[in-house]
Amino acid sequence: MRKSLFVLAFFLLLAGEANAQNNNQLSFQFSFNQVELAYQHELLSPKVWGEAFVGTGNLDINRSFDDLVAGLRIGYNAFSNKKNTLGINAGFGIYIPKNDYYKAATPVTGAAIRYTRFIGKSGKHCMFVNMGYQYGKREYKQEYSSEIVNVATIGTFKIAPLYCSLCYGFRF
Amino acid sequence: MIVLNILLFVCLSLMSSCEKEELVFTSGDMVVEIETGESWLHDYPLFLGLSKKNPPQYAVWIEDTRGNYLSTVFVTYKIATEGWQANKGNRRIEALPHWCHKRGIVYDDGLMMPTKENPVTDAITGATPKVSSTIQISPLDLKNPFVLKAEFNQSVDFNNFYPENAKTEDDNYSGGEEGSGQPAVIYAVTVYPDTKETEFILIGHSSPDGSDGKVYENMEGLTTGKSIVESIRLTVK
Numbered sequence: 001m002r003k004s005l006f007v008l009a010f011f012l013l014l015a016g017e018a019n020a021q022n023n024n025q026l027s028f029q030f031s032f033n034q035v036e037l038a039y040q041h042e043l044l045s046p047k048v049w050g051e052a053f054v055g056t057g058n059l060d061i062n063r064s065f066d067d068l069v070a071g072l073r074i075g076y077n078a079f080s081n082k083k084n085t086l087g088i089n090a091g092f093g094i095y096i097p098k099n100d101y102y103k104a105a106t107p108v109t110g111a112a113i114r115y116t117r118f119i120g121k122s123g124k125h126c127m128f129v130n131m132g133y134q135y136g137k138r139e140y141k142q143e144y145s146s147e148i149v150n151v152a153t154i155g156t157f158k159i160a161p162l163y164c165s166l167c168y169g170f171r172f
Numbered sequence: 173m174i175v176l177n178i179l180l181f182v183c184l185s186l187m188s189s190c191e192k193e194e195l196v197f198t199s200g201d202m203v204v205e206i207e208t209g210e211s212w213l214h215d216y217p218l219f220l221g222l223s224k225k226n227p228p229q230y231a232v233w234i235e236d237t238r239g240n241y242l243s244t245v246f247v248t249y250k251i252a253t254e255g256w257q258a259n260k261g262n263r264r265i266e267a268l269p270h271w272c273h274k275r276g277i278v279y280d281d282g283l284m285m286p287t288k289e290n291p292v293t294d295a296i297t298g299a300t301p302k303v304s305s306t307i308q309i310s311p312l313d314l315k316n317p318f319v320l321k322a323e324f325n326q327s328v329d330f331n332n333f334y335p336e337n338a339k340t341e342d343d344n345y346s347g348g349e350e351g352s353g354q355p356a357v358i359y360a361v362t363v364y365p366d367t368k369e370t371e372f373i374l375i376g377h378s379s380p381d382g383s384d385g386k387v388y389e390n391m392e393g394l395t396t397g398k399s400i401v402e403s404i405r406l407t408v409k
């Protein structure tokens with residue numbers, strides 16, 4: 001299912017290349033807890049962009065990269081020259097843990113600083129670092145019944161607040 | 173600006189939605205409140221001198237007054253599923269040996285600690301909370317009096333009495349480099365028909381190397397192990 005989502009997103013993004021004017025970017029973002037595929041598009045002015053992302057994370061109880069994460073970001077490039085860009089971004093999304101023990105789809109919001117370094121003469125390739133803070137917390141109820149007792153407890157799923165991702169981007 | 177405002181509105185709406193869950197109690201329900209002690213979070217070494225704060229592993233279960241195991245109520249994920257990320261094949265039998273022996277299930281390798289292949293399914297399996305937590309127990313066919321027990325263990329919680337370099341043949345051997353250090357501590361309370369409010373009592377510690385399921389009452393040698401938990405209260409609604 002998740003693999004299909006990735007493939008679908010990838011080909012949809014590639015299809016957009018027909019209107020290429022270098023204001024679109026496809027990127028892969030890697031951090032300790034998350035792997036994302038993101039599509040960025042210029043909004044309103046050359047300095048403002050929007051980004052949709054989908055990916056997997058490992059923040060839940062089983063620590064496997066099988067959770068689903070998706071969301072939107074909006075960014076502003078505050079300083080830029082031919083090779084470098086420094087900007088800020090904020091976003092929101094949803095984090096859906098996948099495990100056998102609880103369900104806790106968690107809204108996430110955050111803000112980050114992004115430094116981008118363009119590679120090569122064409123300016124089509126870039127590497128960037130996204131560092132920031134995010135917040136997401138959700139309580140969930142767990143229940144168990146046996147012949148002698150019913151048991152219930154409340155657990156809390158919390159997103160790791162600080163993150164730093166290393167990313168590769170392709171502009172088209 | 174409009175886009176930013178919409179984004180802010182969506183963020184605030186999402187963050188304020190359905191963040192809270194509540195336990196609903198009825199008459200006769202029991203509430204077990206585990207209050208964390210000053211050693212609830214323990215430094216677990218990672219690499220390059222870095223460490224992370226690890227909460228303990230624990231189980232809560234019910235026995236009859238003759239010491240017969242009846243049912244597990246709660247067990248932490250790593251214990252229930254052999255869910256350690258870097259245990260290097262170490263089955264951590266010294267983690268909660270009293271609970272394992274009371275439960276009495278022997279796995280394919282002859283050990284009593286649950287495995288990845290056969291995790292615990294007859295209890296709530298949960299992440300260890302980093303703060304105080306509450307368990308609701310609603311008796312169905314539970315004859316009073318009975319005993320509630322809880323066993324807690326912190327990994328690599330070494331001290332002078334339970335050192336990392338103890339040899340396997342030593343009395344204070346506790347699993348070696350990735351082992352427990354100080355043995356698990358055991359709390360218990362007996363619940364009578366007229367019990368309304370009471371507190372679990374520290375009754376001893378488990379076998380340091382996990383080789384048996386006995387309760388050792390001599391607490392000499394335990395330091396931070398005794399302050400993993402501040403208190404465990406039981407209230408009958």
